[in-house]
Amino acid sequence: MSTIDLRSDTVTKPTPAMRDAMHRAIVGDDVLGDDPTVKQLEERFAALAGKQAACFVPSGTMANQVAIRAHTEPGDEIIAHEGSHIINYEGGSPAALSGCMVKSLQGPRGQFTALQVRDAIRPDNPHFPRSRLLVLENTHNRGGGSVWPIEEVRSVTSAAREAGLRTHLDGARLWNACSFSGLAIRDYAEHFDTVACCFSKGLGAPVGSITAGDEATMHRVRRYRKLFGGAMRQSGILAAACLHAMEHHIERLKVDHANAARFAAGVRKIAGLSIEAHVDTNLVLFDLAPTLRLDGAGLCKALHERGVWMLPTASRRVRAVTSLEVDAAMIDRAVGELDGIVRSHS
Numbered sequence: 167m168s169t170i171d172l173r174s175d176t177v178t179k180p181t182p183a184m185r186d187a188m189h190r191a192i193v194g195d196d197v198l199g200d201d202p203t204v205k206q207l208e209e210r211f212a213a214l215a216g217k218q219a220a221c222f223v224p225s226g227t228m229a230n231q232v233a234i235r236a237h238t239e240p241g242d243e244i245i246a247h248e249g250s251h252i253i254n255y256e257g258g259s260p261a262a263l264s265g266c267m268v269k270s271l272q273g274p275r276g277q278f279t280a281l282q283v284r285d286a287i288r289p290d291n292p293h294f295p296r297s298r299l300l301v302l303e304n305t306h307n308r309g310g311g312s313v314w315p316i317e318e319v320r321s322v323t324s325a326a327r328e329a330g331l332r333t334h335l336d337g338a339r340l341w342n343a344c345s346f347s348g349l350a351i352r353d354y355a356e357h358f359d360t361v362a363c364c365f366s367k368g369l370g371a372p373v374g375s376i377t378a379g380d381e382a383t384m385h386r387v388r389r390y391r392k393l394f395g396g397a398m399r400q401s402g403i404l405a406a407a408c409l410h411a412m413e414h415h416i417e418r419l420k421v422d423h424a425n426a427a428r429f430a431a432g433v434r435k436i437a438g439l440s441i442e443a444h445v446d447t448n449l450v451l452f453d454l455a456p457t458l459r460l461d462g463a464g465l466c467k468a469l470h471e472r473g474v475w476m477l478p479t480a481s482r483r484v485r486a487v488t489s490l491e492v493d494a495a496m497i498d499r500a501v502g503e504l505d506g507i508v509r510s511h512s
Contacts, residue, residue: 168473169473170473170474171475171491171492172474172476172487172488172500173475173476173485173487174367174477174489175339175368175448175487175488175489176366176367177489178366178489178490179370179372179491180370180371180372180407181490183410183414184370184371184407184410187406187409187410188403188406188407188410191203191402191405193401193402195399196222196397196401196402201399201400201402204222204401204402204405206405207222207376207405207408207409208220208221208222210409210412211363211378214350214351215351215352215363215378216351216352216355217355217361217379217380218380218381218384219378219379219384220376220378220379220384221377221378221384221388222375222401222404223375223376223377223391224398225396226251226364226367226375227255227259228394228396229363229364229375229376229377230251230252230256230301230334230336230377231260231263231390231394232387232394232396233360233377233383234252234263234266234299234334235386235390235394236360236386236387236390237298237299238299238332239265239298240265240266241267241295242264242265242266242295242296242297243266243267243268243269243288243294243295243298243299244267244268244269244299244300244301245268245271245283245286245287245299245300245301245331246270246271246301246302247270247271247273247276247277247278247302247303247306248270248271248272249306249307249308249309250306251303251307251308252268252301252303254308255307263394266298266299269297271286274309275310275312276303276306276307276309276312277318278322279321279322280321280322280324280325281325283325283326284325284329287326287329287331298331299331299332299334300322300323300326300331300332300333300334301333301335301336302319302323302333302334302335302336302358303335303336303338304319304335304337305339305340305343305346305446305447307339309443310445310446310449310450311339311342311449311487312443312446312447313342313346313347313446313447314354316347316353316354319354319357320357323357323358324357332359332360333357333358333359334358334361334362335358335360335361335362336362337351337354337361337362338363338364338375339367339368339448340363341368341369341419342422342423342447342448343447345419345423345447346423355378359379359383360377360378360383360387361377361378362375362376363375363376365407365408368415368448368489368490369419370411370489370490371407371410371411372404373404374404374405376408419448422490422492423446423488425448425493425497426448426449426486427445428494428497432497432498432501432505433450433452433504435505436501436504436505436508437512438454438457438458438508439452439454440453440455448487450485450487451483451484452483452484452486453483453484454482454483457512458508459511460507460511461478462478462479462481462482462484465484465504466478466484468507469500469504469507472507474500474503474504
């Protein structure tokens with residue numbers, strides 16, 4: 167029986183066409199600035215984002231962290247949602263790499279308001295850390311792949327700028343946000359000093375993320391990419407996969423979203439499971455009722471034994487993520503296996 171992997175959209179493998187693009191890539195030494203395929207990727211993404219320059223990096227964590235370090239100094243404070251990737255999934259990097267504190271905000275589905283931002287900004291007083299950077303995540307992972315309304319993006323970033331803060335967009339899945347909203351990358355990016363995107367999630371490249379911004383900031387970003395160990399050599403092989411993904415895999419994100427909606431509809435029919443929020447994109451978070459005789463980890467273990475892989479994100483919450491590795495038939499089988507397990511533990 168084949169495996170249905172719904173753990174993450176990072177499990178995607180290069181398609182044969184992507185592998186061919188990687189094989190044909192023209193390469194140089196990117197650290198010395200002469201890998202033509204990397205340069206092509208950076209220029210193309212910068213143009214998409216409406217920014218002056220971009221920098222290719224190995225991972226989404228590094229894409230965020232080089233931007234944070236470029237914007238801040240040790241002792242500064244970052245304002246972000248409490249569920250943000252930079253707080254929960256990047257190994258304490260803001261503290262370890264940039265010496266920054268993080269002021270966390272609450273709000274449904276990973277979002278907050280301009281009023282909350284204004285209230286979080288510290289007075290100019292030597293007793294306090296300096297409020298320096300606002301970070302938004304769109305789509306928001308722990309918010310269930312939620313998409314920020316562009317009006318709210320404009321509102322909160324304007325509040326930050328009025329107080330002299332810099333702004334960064336963790337857009338690891340910004341491609342998904344654009345597919346959902348119909349907006350372009352630059353429509354979101356124009357409200358931020360820097361924007362990071364990932365190629366190895368919904369777009370299906372094996373490795374790679376990117377950060378874009380103005381020339382001066384990107385000069386600092388390149389310095390910190392080197393300092394953090396992220397400068398690569400003949401990385402045009404990887405950049406070629408990312409270029410292929412941008413050219414061929416963005417439009418098909420709608421398929422992932424449709425499969426996530428299909429999965430959510432199936433879950434909602436299973437007594438003992440619930441989904442609180444609307445499913446915007448390709449992430450589905452569902453909760454187990456207290457009456458079920460197994461928790462999230464137990465459910466995932468039972469599913470794994472049946473060839474369906476998901477991840478628990480809390481004691482009674484499970485996450486399923488659709489990607490190009492999953493089709494509608496797999497979704498139906500996953501729902502069926504889930505239903506059978508829940509029925510046997512009700």
